[in-house]
Amino acid sequence: MKPLKNAVETDNLRKVFEIKQGLLRRNAKTVVAVEGISLTVPAGQSVAFIGPNGAGKSTTIKMLTGILKPSSGTASVLGLDPWKQRSKLVHQIGAVFGQRSQLWLHLPPSDSFDLLAEIYGIPKNDYRKRKALLVERFDLGRFLSTPVRKLSLGERMRAEIAASLLHRPQLLLLDEPTIGVDVIARQNLRDLVCEWNREEGVTVFLTSHDTGDIESVADRVIVINHGRVVLDDSLSGVSANTLIEGKPAGLEEIIAHLFNSAASLTMQNCISPS
Amino acid sequence: MWFSKILSYLRLARAYIKLNWSMQMEYRGAFVSQALAMFLNNGTWLAFWMLFFSRFPVIKGWEQADVVTLWAISAAGFGLGNAFCWNLHNLAAMVSRGELDVWMLYPRSLIPHLALGKMSATAIGDLAFGYFIYIVMVRPDLQHFLLFNLLVVAVAVVFIGFNLWRGSLAFYFGQAEVLSEQWFFAMITFSTYPNCLFDGWMKVVLYTLIPAGFVSGLPVEALRDFDFSAAAFTWLGALAVLISGAASFELGLRRYQSGNLLGMRS
Numbered sequence: 171m172k173p174l175k176n177a178v179e180t181d182n183l184r185k186v187f188e189i190k191q192g193l194l195r196r197n198a199k200t201v202v203a204v205e206g207i208s209l210t211v212p213a214g215q216s217v218a219f220i221g222p223n224g225a226g227k228s229t230t231i232k233m234l235t236g237i238l239k240p241s242s243g244t245a246s247v248l249g250l251d252p253w254k255q256r257s258k259l260v261h262q263i264g265a266v267f268g269q270r271s272q273l274w275l276h277l278p279p280s281d282s283f284d285l286l287a288e289i290y291g292i293p294k295n296d297y298r299k300r301k302a303l304l305v306e307r308f309d310l311g312r313f314l315s316t317p318v319r320k321l322s323l324g325e326r327m328r329a330e331i332a333a334s335l336l337h338r339p340q341l342l343l344l345d346e347p348t349i350g351v352d353v354i355a356r357q358n359l360r361d362l363v364c365e366w367n368r369e370e371g372v373t374v375f376l377t378s379h380d381t382g383d384i385e386s387v388a389d390r391v392i393v394i395n396h397g398r399v400v401l402d403d404s405l406s407g408v409s410a411n412t413l414i415e416g417k418p419a420g421l422e423e424i425i426a427h428l429f430n431s432a433a434s435l436t437m438q439n440c441i442s443p444s
Numbered sequence: 445m446w447f448s449k450i451l452s453y454l455r456l457a458r459a460y461i462k463l464n465w466s467m468q469m470e471y472r473g474a475f476v477s478q479a480l481a482m483f484l485n486n487g488t489w490l491a492f493w494m495l496f497f498s499r500f501p502v503i504k505g506w507e508q509a510d511v512v513t514l515w516a517i518s519a520a521g522f523g524l525g526n527a528f529c530w531n532l533h534n535l536a537a538m539v540s541r542g543e544l545d546v547w548m549l550y551p552r553s554l555i556p557h558l559a560l561g562k563m564s565a566t567a568i569g570d571l572a573f574g575y576f577i578y579i580v581m582v583r584p585d586l587q588h589f590l591l592f593n594l595l596v597v598a599v600a601v602v603f604i605g606f607n608l609w610r611g612s613l614a615f616y617f618g619q620a621e622v623l624s625e626q627w628f629f630a631m632i633t634f635s636t637y638p639n640c641l642f643d644g645w646m647k648v649v650l651y652t653l654i655p656a657g658f659v660s661g662l663p664v665e666a667l668r669d670f671d672f673s674a675a676a677f678t679w680l681g682a683l684a685v686l687i688s689g690a691a692s693f694e695l696g697l698r699r700y701q702s703g704n705l706l707g708m709r710s
Contacts, residue, residue: 185460204700229702230701232545232702235548236548237544237545237698237700237702238547238701238702239698239700256548257551257552257553258551260548260549260550260551262552263549267545267546267547270545270546271545271546272549274463274467276470276471276472277466277467278464278466281463281466282460284463285459285460285463288455288456289456289459289550289557290457290550290551291452291551291553291554317470359707
């Protein structure tokens with residue numbers, strides 16, 4: 171099979187939700203969650219996809235995984251149409267939603283892993299080797315047989331990420347994977363994601379409100395606000411090329427500045443590039 | 445191709461049953477008490493009908509044995525359909541809370557995978573109750589027992605399809621939990637009353653909008669008269685309910701809006 175050049179390609183991707191109100195006279199109001207996003211993410215790249223609450227990050231990720239049907243525009247993920255070929259696509263992606271677990275609360279991670287192997291149809295021998303590797307690398311041995319409800323959040327997230335890597339995905343989507351996790355566990359998770367990106371060439375698509383996650387994991391930063399891309403640059407480029415009011419600024423300051431800007435303002439308007 | 449796909453889903457079903465069973469056994473006391481409570485609840489209702497038929501032995505051709513058969517088939521069918529497909533019972537709530545996200549990230553057909561995802565202890569109580577009263581009170585011969593099994597599966601299919609109908613409401617109305625629940629109670633009520641009590645337009649409703657006729661009508665006739673045509677119509681009705689339920693789910697899925705609630709699988 172020819173290796174893919176781009177893991178993600180979107181063209182003018184848009185999602186509009188309709189809200190109807192009133193009992194007899196129905197007033198329809200439309201809310202534009204994603205307003206024409208066009209992106210290209212080369213295979214193997216680590217991308218931080220960030221924005222304030224309600225910016226359209228999760229909606230975009232849900233369209234890229236086939237959970238939501240785009241209102242218009244096109245998306246191609248690993249060469250597949252997410253909405254039309256969801257079942258085929260999800261074989262090749264791993265997803266971790268910090269707010270939603272794929273592990274069973276009352277069972278140990280080991281049982282959830284066994285079930286996931288069955289769901290993905292991983293041959294028994296492959297599964298045994300892969301599980302052993304992930305248990306060792308994510309240091310899951312101590313709590314592999316402990317019910318998930320008794321794990322700390324850091325332990326649970328390690329198990330979540332390991333679970334999402336069982337079937338050797340080509341693309342890993344991480345939606346706020348470090349939410350609520352303490353400083354040490356957070357760094358640990360970031361290191362593991364970086365290792366996997368380097369060693370297996372997994373494309374990483376990360377959303378997070380934590381600039382530490384972004385600085386540790388990402389090669390490239392895409393900032394969206396009000397459903398539009400307002401900044402797309404390499405991680406080093408963002409800090410090196412951007413001045414706020416004539417002064418150099420850290421990533422957190424730049425992002426905060428962008429979050430506070432009105433939707434219609436472009437980068438040139440709100441931040442003076444050096 | 446189809447055969448290997450079916451085998452793969454059977455293996456998945458086995459894995460889910462094993463996992464769900466482990467989970468139920470984590471809280472063994474709760475499991476046993478829930479199953480037992482449902483057994484006793486059904487027993488109370490049956491006792492009421494037994495008392496009723498002891499005062500009025502024949503109502504429109506129905507006798508005490510028929511009402512026992514009715515309770516056996518409806519409890520066992522409901523139990524089978526829900527014991528291993530409990531997520532569909534809560535489908536409307538899952539859709540409106542955006543809980544389908546996790547299930548859509550797996551490379552399996554959404555309906556069977558979602559259906560198999562959760563077991564119900566109370567429904568296992570219903571299943572046990574249905575078989576218990578049929579074997580102990582009706583004392584069927586082998587042929588009737590085999591036909592009973594065939595019809596229990598058909599009734600389970602009716603309940604699975606019906607759960608898809610009412611759960612899919614949430615795609616179209618957004619918040620449909622109350623409506624879905626009311627529809628469910630109507631189905632349960634009419635599935636546990638002798639079908640002979642209803643005539644005219646109500647009969648039409650019981651084979652369409654509230655498909656309880658495929659639970660409390662045709663299967664009882666099939667077993668009482670050992671009538672294969674009634675059994676065949678039960679199966680046809682069950683498949684029609686299932687197929688239309690699956691179609692309304694798949695069409696509704698296009699309108700799915702997801703959500704952002706925190707959630708764990710339990």
